[in-house]
Amino acid sequence: MxxxxxxxxxxxxxxxxxxxxxxxxxxxxxxxxxxxxxxxxxxxxxxxxxxxxxxxxxxxxxxxxxxxxxxxxxxxxYSAQLGRSYRQGMAWFIFSEVMFFMAFFGALFYARTISIPWLGGASNNASTNEVLWNGFQATWPLLTTPADAISTGEPSTQAMPWTGLPLINTALLLASSVTLHYAHVGLEKVKRTQLISLLSLTILLGAIFLVLQVQEYVHAYRDLGLTLDSGVYGNTFFLLTGFHGMHVTLGTIILIVLLGRCLKGHFTPKEHFAFQAGSWYWHFVDVVWVMLFFFVYIL
The missing domain is CATH 1.10.287 (Helix Hairpins)
Known part of the structure; x- marks a missing residue:
């Protein structure tokens, strides 16, 4: 036997x-x-x-x-079995990240569709808006905080428009997913120039995204009065965009490491799961931004 x-x-x-x-x-x-x-x-x-x-x-x-x-x-x-374990681990990690952002999107959904309408008198709750302040409007974004209403009665902040820097950043991240995909194709087809150049371009696009996000925050604080003190709108805006920015930073670091390994010839068309894992993470970050752009900036 x-x-x-x-x-x-x-x-x-x-x-x-x-x-x-x-x-x-x-x-x-x-x-x-x-x-x-x-x-x-x-x-x-x-x-x-x-x-x-x-x-x-x-x-x-x-x-x-x-x-x-x-x-x-x-x-x-490493063996093939360990490679399968790595794939399962990375899949579960990305799933945990999905749940992480779903919690924040859930908080945004709750505030917009349940809490604020209820405060405005929905569901036979006619007295709540009078308790808050005279003239309370249950609209989103909620640009007036209680302190503003008591002192001036006027909004102290403005909503961040979806045009300008947010739209540019959306285009940058979508383009980065395309360049990373074709960098992966270059790795699988042993086209080293395509791999290195497009992976470098992806890293550059990610870095530009982060620089523009810093400029967006400066614009929010300096010109729009949009800060962490700006009530539930300011809180959810910086919570979602800030954590996403942290993920873009981590993703960019991962891509830089992958670029160094590509330059050293660590990967082959059949053995390159580290590159795949980095790609999965980057594409996940891009999908989250598209959802964030739609629900935070446009709606």
């Missing part, structure tokens, strides 16, 4: 990087929370420095963990 053949399954040694990543995320959460509170209250504190320390530690973690994974892959330690 022939002996059964089993594939090897590489189990890596214990790593310090998960705990380093957990500490980094903790510092980012604490630092970001304190920084926002300090900014809105014109206080000077340590929130910004804690946030920067967390981001620096996160970059160190990403660098170290990526290096270990690349070394393991190039040493031939």
């Amino acid at each position: 022939a002996q059964e053949q089993y594939e090897k399954y590489y189990v890596p040694e214990q790593s310090i990087w998960p705990i380093v990543g957990a500490v980094a995320l903790f510092l980012i959460a604490v630092g970001a929370g304190n920084f926002v509170i300090e900014s809105t209250r014109d206080k000077t504190g340590y929130g910004f420095y804690i946030l920067m320390a967390g981001i620096a530690l996160l970059l160190i973690m990403i660098t170290g963990w990526f290096k270990n994974q690349i070394d393991e892959s190039m040493s031939g330690l």
Whole structure:
């Protein structure tokens, strides 16, 4: 009877990087929370420095963990079974990210279609708008906060239009998905020039997106009066666009790492799951932006 053949399954040694990543995320959460509170209250504190320390530690973690994974892959330690595990893991990770953004879109939906109409007198709730302030209008975006109504009775902020920078950023991300797809095609067809040039262009488009988003935030604060203090509209606007911007930043870092590996010839047409995983993540980020552009900016 022939002996059964089993594939090897590489189990890596214990790593310090998960705990380093957990500490980094903790510092980012604490630092970001304190920084926002300090900014809105014109206080000077340590929130910004804690946030920067967390981001620096996160970059160190990403660098170290990526290096270990690349070394393991190039040493031939991985098998087909481990490759399937990687695919399942990446699929579940993206699913968790979908749920992450669905929670924020759900909060936006609840505020727009349930809370604000209810405050305006829907569902036989005729007295609530009178309790808030005289002349309350249950419209979206809600540009007047209670403080504005009490002091001036006029809106203190303006809605961010979908034209201009948001529209340009939408075009940039859609174009980046196209360039990344054809970079992948170049990898599968062993067209190195196509791979390197289009992957570099994708990274450039992602970087331009981030620069324009910073300009959009400056415009929101300086010209529109749209801040984190601008009620539920300002909160949901910066929550959704800010977290998406963080994902674009992470995606751009991943693509830069992939570009370095492509330049070193790490991938082959049959063995390039790391490139596929980066592509999945980038396309997911693009799809989220299209939904965000439609529900936050246009509707």
